[in-house]
Amino acid sequence: MLNEIAFLLCASLTLAGAVAAMMxxxxxxxxxxxxxxxxxxxxxxxxxxxxxAGFAQFLVYVGAVAILxxxxxxxxxxxxxxxGRAGSSSSWIGLLVAGLVLACLVGSIMSSxxxxxxxxxxxxxxxxxxxxxxxxxxxxxxxxxxLLLTAALLGGVVIAMREPAKANPSAR
Amino acid sequence: xxxxxxxxxxxxxxxxxIGLAGALTRRNAVLVLIGLELMFNAANLxxxxxxxxxxxxxxxxxxxxxxxxxxxxxxxxxxxxxxIIAVYRHRRSALMDQFNSLKG
Numbered sequence: 001m002l003n004e005i006a007f008l009l010c011a012s013l014t015l016a017g018a019v020a021a022m023m024x025x026x027x028x029x030x031x032x033x034x035x036x037x038x039x040x041x042x043x044x045x046x047x048x049x050x051x052x053a054g055f056a057q058f059l060v061y062v063g064a065v066a067i068l069x070x071x072x073x074x075x076x077x078x079x080x081x082x083x084g085r086a087g088s089s090s091s092w093i094g095l096l097v098a099g100l101v102l103a104c105l106v107g108s109i110m111s112s113x114x115x116x117x118x119x120x121x122x123x124x125x126x127x128x129x130x131x132x133x134x135x136x137x138x139x140x141x142x143x144x145x146x147l148l149l150t151a152a153l154l155g156g157v158v159i160a161m162r163e164p165a166k167a168n169p170s171a172r
Numbered sequence: 173x174x175x176x177x178x179x180x181x182x183x184x185x186x187x188x189x190i191g192l193a194g195a196l197t198r199r200n201a202v203l204v205l206i207g208l209e210l211m212f213n214a215a216n217l218x219x220x221x222x223x224x225x226x227x228x229x230x231x232x233x234x235x236x237x238x239x240x241x242x243x244x245x246x247x248x249x250x251x252x253x254x255x256i257i258a259v260y261r262h263r264r265s266a267l268m269d270q271f272n273s274l275k276g
Contacts, residue, residue, distance in 0.1 A: 007175040011183045018187055018210050022194030027202060034206045037187075041213050048180075048224045053238045057216075060242050065209065065249045072202055072253040076266040094196025098189045105185035109178055118177050121229045130239075133232055138240075145243050152247035160254035162261075 006047050014040030027073045035066035052130055180221035188214035199267045201256045205249065212245045 017037030021030045038061035045054030109115065134142050191210030198204055216238045223234025260266050 004175055007179065011179075014183070015186055015190070018190040021206055021210070022190055022198065022203070027200060030203060030206065034209070037210065038213065041187075041217060044180075044183075044217065045220055048220050050220050050224065050235055050238070053216075053220060053235055053242070056239060056242050057213075060246050061209070061213070064246060068249055068253050069202060069206060072256055075257055076202065076260040091197035095193055097196060098193035101192060102185060102189040105188070106182060109181045109185065115177055115181070118225045120175075120177075120225055121227065125229075125232055125235050130232060130235070133236065138236055141240055145240055149243060149247055152250050156250040156254040159251070160257045 003047070007044070010040050010043040010047060013037075014044065028070065031066060031069045031073055034069065035062050038062050038066065050125060052125060052127055177221055177225045180217065184214040184217040184221070187211075187217065199269055201259070201266045201268055201271075202253070204268060205252045205256070208252070209245065209249060212241070212248075216241050216245075 014037050017033045017035075017040055020033035021037060024030050024033065039058065042054045042058040042062065045051075045057055188211050191207040191214065193207075194210070195204045195207030198207065219234040219238045219241070223229060223232070223238075226234070256266060259271060263270060
């Protein structure tokens with residue numbers, strides 16, 4: 001019972017944050033609501049007893065990605081541009097596609113009876129075991145991930161770096 | 173009494189569709205990126221839910237996939253936001269329907 005209430009609370013926080021992030025006009029409010037949705041998801045991971053993934057989600061998304069998004073909004077001066085429509089001209093097609101995808105997904109979830117009766121396992125994922133697996137079985141993916149993050153860091157800095165004014169007069 | 177698996181899957185489906193609708197309909201590039209991140213997170217939630225409900229949770233496969241997936245999501249957000257800043261510097265705009273030429 002307590003489990004159900006916790007799930008309902010976290011799920012409503014996540015969904016409300018996601019809807020608000022996609023509907024509001026002020027971009028800073030959108031970013032804050034998206035951070036709320038990410039925090040709700042982290043709480044759901046905790047409720048599913050995936051503690052490490054929950055805390056990683058909280059640190060990476062609520063901590064880092066939300067801050068990056070706010071920085072980008074402020075750097076692109078999106079916060080003070082309120083004129084014009086928020087949606088694009090063909091937004092009804094987008095909504096139609098999203099509705100079709102939702103119907104397809106929910107239909108397939110509901111029509112798989114084995115899925116609903118699956119019992120929850122008493123899963124626990126101690127950090128020690130995660131660390132052992134990362135160092136043994138998943139050592140190659142871990143190293144590759146380090147390489148990828150380094151490349152993304154360098155790429156992000158190079159792409160966003162201000163170009164020299166003499167080389168390209170149009171860039172300020 | 174625990175929450176059944178289908179509830180988590182439906183929550184993930186709703187989150188995915190909200191992100192998809194936002195990414196398809198909003199004009200601002202930053203909001204499109206937030207929509208992409210929401211879809212990414214919906215997929216992660218599916219992995220965690222299936223890990224929790226499968227017969228061998230001690231193998232930690234779904235959990236490991238989500239850890240790597242979160243790292244990839246962070247890298248994607250960093251590069252995507254850097255691209256938005258770079259395009260904004262050229263076009264003086266962050267609206268998707270004004271990024272319609274390849275001349276830069």
